[in-house]
Amino acid sequence: SAVISQKPSRDICQRGTSLTIQCQVDSQVTMMFWYRQQPGQSLTLIATANQGSEATYESGFVIDKFPISRPNLTFSTLTVSNMSPEDSSIYLCSIQGIAEAFFGQGTRLTVV
Amino acid sequence: GENVEQHPSTLSVQEGDSAVIKCTYSDSASNYFPWYKQELGKRPQLIIDIRSNVGEKKDQRIAVTLNKTAKHFSLHITETQPEDSAVYFCAARAAGNQFYFGTGTSLTVIP
Numbered sequence: 364s365a366v367i368s369q370k371p372s373r374d375i376c377q378r379g380t381s382l383t384i385q386c387q388v389d390s391q392v393t394m395m396f397w398y399r400q401q402p403g404q405s406l407t408l409i410a411t412a413n414q415g416s417e418a419t420y421e422s423g424f425v426i427d428k429f430p431i432s433r434p435n436l437t438f439s440t441l442t443v444s445n446m447s448p449e450d451s452s453i454y455l456c457s458i459q460g461i462a463e464a465f466f467g468q469g470t471r472l473t474v475v
Numbered sequence: 476g477e478n479v480e481q482h483p484s485t486l487s488v489q490e491g492d493s494a495v496i497k498c499t500y501s502d503s504a505s506n507y508f509p510w511y512k513q514e515l516g517k518r519p520q521l522i523i524d525i526r527s528n529v530g531e532k533k534d535q536r537i538a539v540t541l542n543k544t545a546k547h548f549s550l551h552i553t554e555t556q557p558e559d560s561a562v563y564f565c566a567a568r569a570a571g572n573q574f575y576f577g578t579g580t581s582l583t584v585i586p
Contacts, residue, residue, distance in 0.1 A: 394572055405481075405564060406519070406576040421476065455518065457574070462526075463509045464566070464574045466518040 365390050369456055369467030376446055376474050383442045384470045386456030391436035396457040396464070397429070406455065412439045446474045477502040477569045481577025489585050494552045496580045498565035501546065507568040508541060508548050511576075512561045519564060523550070555584045 366389040376382050386395065394413055398406040409429055410418040418431040432440045443450050451474045456467040478501040488494050500508075506527040511519035525532045525539045525548065532539050536555075541548040552559055565577040 396573060405578045408573055408575060411571070411573055459568075459572055459574075462507055462568075463521045463524055464568075468518050 364460055364465055365392070365458055367456060367458060367465055367467040369470060371470055372468060373471040374473070376472065378447050378474055380446055381442055381444045382446065382472060383440050384454055384456070386439045386441070386467055388437045388458055392458045393436070394459060395433065395439045396459075397431065397439075397441045398455045398457060398466075400453045400455060400469070402452070409441070409454075443472065446472075448474045450474050477505055477567050477573075477575040479565060479567050479575050479577045481565050481580060483580060484578060485581045485583075487583045487585060488555050490555060490557060492555055494550075494555055494559070494582055494584075496550045496563055496565070496582075497547060498549070498567075498577045499545075499547045500567040500575075502567070502569055503543075503546065504570040505567040506570075508539070509566050509568075509574075510537075510539060510550050511564045511566065513564065513579075514561045522563075552582075555582075557584050557586050560584045 368387045397409040400406045408421050409424045410420045412418045412431045412433040414433045414436050430442045453469045453471050455469045457464045481498045509524035512522045513519040523537050525541050536553045538551040563580045566574045
């Protein structure tokens with residue numbers, strides 16, 4: 364299975380600021396996915412990031428709030444912009460293996 | 476898009492008993508259904524999966540069944556052990572290869 368490295372692992376941020384989360388994969392993948400997992404909740408898909416094209420966002424998520432970059436087939440970033448306490452969550456990047464999804468270790472974000 | 480529902484949200488069983496978690500999905504184009512176990516503070520880990528052309532799959536104490544017509548699938552854990560305690564998520568892979576997750580079941584196995 365692929366190795367997915369995500370950083371930072373955690374951060375505490377002031378409201379109104381932005382945080383960029385990085386996801387590095389040790390193999391080339393066509394699609395990368397970003398999820399949010401709020402405390403005690405399920406994983407909610409934010410967007411799908413394809414290399415060379417704009418990310419596709421799920422209902423309820425917009426590019427201005429969660430801009431995504433996908434400069435190559437092994438790397439992606441998710442930015443959480445203009446943060447508020449409601450953005451406090453775990454953010455996970457994910458790739459698809461042969462069939463199943465693999466996840467990074469997650470970024471635990473706390474907005475104060 | 477795909478909508479996955481999962482029940483129950485919490486489940487407590489005595490050690491040695493069986494646990495059953497059920498999920499439904501909405502998109503008939505979904506073709507792959509994994510189950511993930513997530514322990515506190517860790518990333519989700521795949522425990523078993525089933526493809527849409529199979530009705531049942533078993534791996535030791537864990538089994539999954541799929542009813543494509545009814546669009547529901549279930550996880551069965553037999554002879555539960557305390558280390559089975561975790562949150563379990565079902566998921567469905569949509570036609571665009573995105574995974575949509577159920578709301579999770581917090582399983583507690585009581586010794």
